[in-house]
Amino acid sequence: MLSKKFGTDRAFLFWMLAPASLVLLVFTAYPIFNLIGLMFSQVELTEIGFLIQFTGLENWK
């Protein structure tokens, strides 16, 4: 429907989709990538915050 109306105006479609894509990226993609990172790390709660140390496959053993 949109592409019919706006023809090949891809820039318009891009900017229309950009806010939703950005929200999706921030609230979905980022936590997933963060989780993947944590799956391979040792995380310790310290007085100054989280201490994240990459441990490879240690958690998987």
Added chain:
Amino acid sequence: MISDQVFISSVFKTLIYMAGSVGGEVVLGMTLALLVSQGLKVSGPLRAVLLLPMMISPVAVGLIWRLLYNPEFGLINTTLKAIGLPAVGWLSDANAAMAAIILSDIWQWTAYVYLILLAGLESLPREPFESAEVDGATAWQQFWYVTLPMLKPTLFVAVLFRALDALKAFDKVVILTQGGPGDATELASLFAYKITFRYWELGYGSLIAGVLIMIGALLSWSLNKLIRSGDSNDK
């Protein structure tokens, strides 16, 4: 993780919980949907009663069932005693506890499966049923060879939704058993919570959560493939 027997056992328990609750909901939901589609009149108040559990928060459902399962004054044990049967420690017996949490989930979500299946049944074309009747098919044959194959995509959607929900079951289990007795009802989501927020092993907890997401994704993918294979067979 691979050598952690508690984690492997929790995944196994989650699968049992998933199979029990989804199986029960599908059988009961399908029975209700078939009865209603065959002309059983479900009046307004009864329909409301059927849908009511779905609207209650899982924590409240857990509290309701905890009262029902109470060994001293719970309705279930009182009824059992009244008819001369021994009382059961629903939440304290390792074997009964899993059945107890499965039953509470079936009670809450059967109406959801019923609604999905009823919508699917209402949308089926009449002609195949008329042909089957002309050919002298019995009610069971009509269900097995006509209704079920045509309803397969809808059924798989209902199974997918419920299975994904069962995979991350947490709140009701916490209220009912807290994973006990022992670790008889310690589902994987509960195990992940304990590891992360009780033992503060955030890395390992994240790994368990990640594995649960992967199991969910694999389940979605395989059921989606089944739904699509059903669609392509119809064409």
